[in-house]
Amino acid sequence: MYKKLENEKYLGFYQAIVPTLMIRDPEYINDILRTSFEHFPDRVFLVDEKTNPLDEHLFFIRGNKWRYLRNKMTPLFSQVKLKWMYEEIEKCVDIFDECVDELSDGKDLDMKELLARCTTDVISSCAYGIEPHCLKNPDSELRKAGRDFFDPDKINMLITILRFSIPRLLLWFKVKTVSTKINDFFLATTNKILHLRRSTGVVRKDFVQLLLELKEKGTVEIDTTEIEKDETYKESPNEKIELTDNLLAAQSFVFFLAGFETTSTTLYFTFYLLAKHPEIQERARKEVLQVKAKYGQFTFDSLKELKFLNNCIAETLRIFPSVPVLNRECMKDYTLPDGTVIEKGLNVLIPTLSLHRDPKYFPDPLEFKPDRFENPPIRGTYLPFGDGPRICIGKRFAEAVMSSLLARSLEKYRFELSPMNKCTDNLKLNPKVITSSPLHGLVLRIHKVNDSN
Numbered sequence: 001m002y003k004k005l006e007n008e009k010y011l012g013f014y015q016a017i018v019p020t021l022m023i024r025d026p027e028y029i030n031d032i033l034r035t036s037f038e039h040f041p042d043r044v045f046l047v048d049e050k051t052n053p054l055d056e057h058l059f060f061i062r063g064n065k066w067r068y069l070r071n072k073m074t075p076l077f078s079q080v081k082l083k084w085m086y087e088e089i090e091k092c093v094d095i096f097d098e099c100v101d102e103l104s105d106g107k108d109l110d111m112k113e114l115l116a117r118c119t120t121d122v123i124s125s126c127a128y129g130i131e132p133h134c135l136k137n138p139d140s141e142l143r144k145a146g147r148d149f150f151d152p153d154k155i156n157m158l159i160t161i162l163r164f165s166i167p168r169l170l171l172w173f174k175v176k177t178v179s180t181k182i183n184d185f186f187l188a189t190t191n192k193i194l195h196l197r198r199s200t201g202v203v204r205k206d207f208v209q210l211l212l213e214l215k216e217k218g219t220v221e222i223d224t225t226e227i228e229k230d231e232t233y234k235e236s237p238n239e240k241i242e243l244t245d246n247l248l249a250a251q252s253f254v255f256f257l258a259g260f261e262t263t264s265t266t267l268y269f270t271f272y273l274l275a276k277h278p279e280i281q282e283r284a285r286k287e288v289l290q291v292k293a294k295y296g297q298f299t300f301d302s303l304k305e306l307k308f309l310n311n312c313i314a315e316t317l318r319i320f321p322s323v324p325v326l327n328r329e330c331m332k333d334y335t336l337p338d339g340t341v342i343e344k345g346l347n348v349l350i351p352t353l354s355l356h357r358d359p360k361y362f363p364d365p366l367e368f369k370p371d372r373f374e375n376p377p378i379r380g381t382y383l384p385f386g387d388g389p390r391i392c393i394g395k396r397f398a399e400a401v402m403s404s405l406l407a408r409s410l411e412k413y414r415f416e417l418s419p420m421n422k423c424t425d426n427l428k429l430n431p432k433v434i435t436s437s438p439l440h441g442l443v444l445r446i447h448k449v450n451d452s453n
């Protein structure tokens with residue numbers, strides 16, 4: 001549809017029975033996500049927190065509640081806090097390294113499962129302050145929960161479709177969007193951790209600690225020059241938003257859900273592309289070794305010097321954006337620059353994947369060319385983390401995890417695609433999930449860098 005109407009700035013279509021406007025033009029996209037945000041502040045989802053307490057999180061909630069929570073939670077993801085948490089990321093990367101090391105003598109290793117386990121460990125450790133050790137124990141409860149969530153059965157697939165197209169239907173019928181098993185597991189996990197922290201006074205460097213601080217002091221201490229606060233939020237005396245334990249549980253839940261699959265699949269695709277392009281892999285390794293030689297280790301700050309490696313990640317996210325479309329609901333009539341009115345209530349869709357693969361903005365779109373990111377892309381054409389006030393809150397955290405794990409891997413190992421792979425030319429995506437998730441495993445043959453074989 002995006003390709004067919006090449007000369008149009010936008011086009012209308014139906015998602016099931018719901019009229020939707022797809023915006024193709026980068027300037028209009030920029031207007032909707034950023035400059036005219038007050039007309040499009042929410043996604044299309046609706047939340048029934050009584051039936052589904054874990055749905056009451058930053059990704060789904062709307063209106064003033066979202067503004068309040070986003071304002072309160074932005075400091076949790078500041079540079080200072082991420083630097084403070086970086087130790088936890090490093091611990092998991094150490095274990096990942098141990099697992100790869102055992103197989104680094106030219107044996108074949110399926111990276112898909114290993115990366116999913118590693119990111120589950122990182123996110124659980126940083127979101128919940130618990131170490132599930134999925135890397136060593138593939139059957140841990142958290143890994144199972146992640147697997148269940150991202151390998152949905154037919155009913156859950158239908159719920160996802162309804163969530164996007166007719167969310168009101170889910171509300172009318174009080175549909176449980178998260179299975180009772182997953183719901184109970186995550187609520188109990190957070191409650192147990194909150195209870196333990198309160199009763200023992202144990203302090204750990206993770207999001208739960210920051211959420212507790214937020215609840216107890218009403219704020220998290222930060223260097224206020226560092227973050228952009230949303231000044232449009234005004235606390236209304238009639239609307240008191242209480243940070244209940246359930247609300248905290250829902251936020252930890254979204255960090256886990258939004259964080260582990262996106263980070264793990266982006267790492268999968270980056271390993272795949274680097275293995276497919278050995279000359280690019282070598283260039284990235286050269287840079288990694290230079291930075292290691294300069295700093296002696298990969299610190300949070302030194303990761304920023306890995307310009308080429310970070311361009312490789314950006315290019316991977318261009319070809320395989322984890323979230324292939326963004327959506328917004330129009331909350332106040334809006335007039336486009338050409339005079340067309342978008343009426344209140346209309347669903348608006350931004351086709352991230354199609355924009356990323358449009359040769360008008362990215363020539364030879366399917367070619368892996370990290371150097372394209374030497375110059376910033378045109379605003380509104382590159383949206384792997386979204387844009388505007390609802391941009392991904394975990395962007396910097398995800399970037400730190402990905403560059404740390406890749407830098408450590410490139411420093412020690414060379415990767416090549418194993419002939420055991422089912423398909424290496426055109427990766428197949430899993431049609432059952434809404435994120436860009438690979439269908440098959442990724443078998444890599446791994447050699448130590450100083451090993452000549």
Ligand code: HEM
Binds near residue numbers: 058256389393
């Ligand atoms: C490669 C990794 C990731 C990618 C590609 C990604 C992508 C995205 C995208 C596209 C959005 C929607 C933005 C929009 O609508 O404009 C989003 C929102 C969000 N992401 Fe991420 N994400 C990643 C990692 C993470 C991590 C690690 C966390 C948490 C620790 C996280 C938490 C969230 C949350 C809470 C939102 C909703 C923000 C709001 O509405 O205020 N994400 N992400």
